[in-house]
Amino acid sequence: MVILQKDISTTRFQSKIPYKTSMIIPHQELSPDALQALVEEFVTRSGTDYGSNETSLTEKVQQVVQQLEKGEAVIVYDTTMETCNITTAAQAQAHSD
Numbered sequence: 679m680v681i682l683q684k685d686i687s688t689t690r691f692q693s694k695i696p697y698k699t700s701m702i703i704p705h706q707e708l709s710p711d712a713l714q715a716l717v718e719e720f721v722t723r724s725g726t727d728y729g730s731n732e733t734s735l736t737e738k739v740q741q742v743v744q745q746l747e748k749g750e751a752v753i754v755y756d757t758t759m760e761t762c763n764i765t766t767a768a769q770a771q772a773h774s775d
Contacts, residue, residue, distance in 0.1 A: 702770060703753045703762070705746040716753065717742045720764045 705713055721738040733741075742764060745751035752770045754763050 699758060700754050700756045700773070703755050705743075705753055708753075713743070714739065716762055717746075717764070 708716065717739045718735065721735065721742060742751065746753070746764070749767055751764055752767050754765055754770060755761070756763070
């Protein structure tokens with residue numbers, strides 16, 4: 679697994695889509711309320727798969743926050759679309775190459 683550098687506050691990368699610039703936003707820089715809202719929105723998107731086990735919203739949010747804290751997941755802000763997404767650190771690193 680590829681882990682991003684500890685100090686990722688200024689990390690920028692170009693995605694495979696031309697002219698689309700994104701940046702990684704450290705989760706620690708968001709207020710607790712903003713982080714909660716972002717993670718809740720992420721885990722309730724259609725197409726998000728958690729397998730056959732029923733998992734509560736609280737548990738899903740906790741799992742994603744833990745992944746962010748461990749550096750396994752990162753928050754990516756798309757400056758062109760002005761949207762946020764949460765992705766694995768490995769996927770973000772792959773787009774930075």
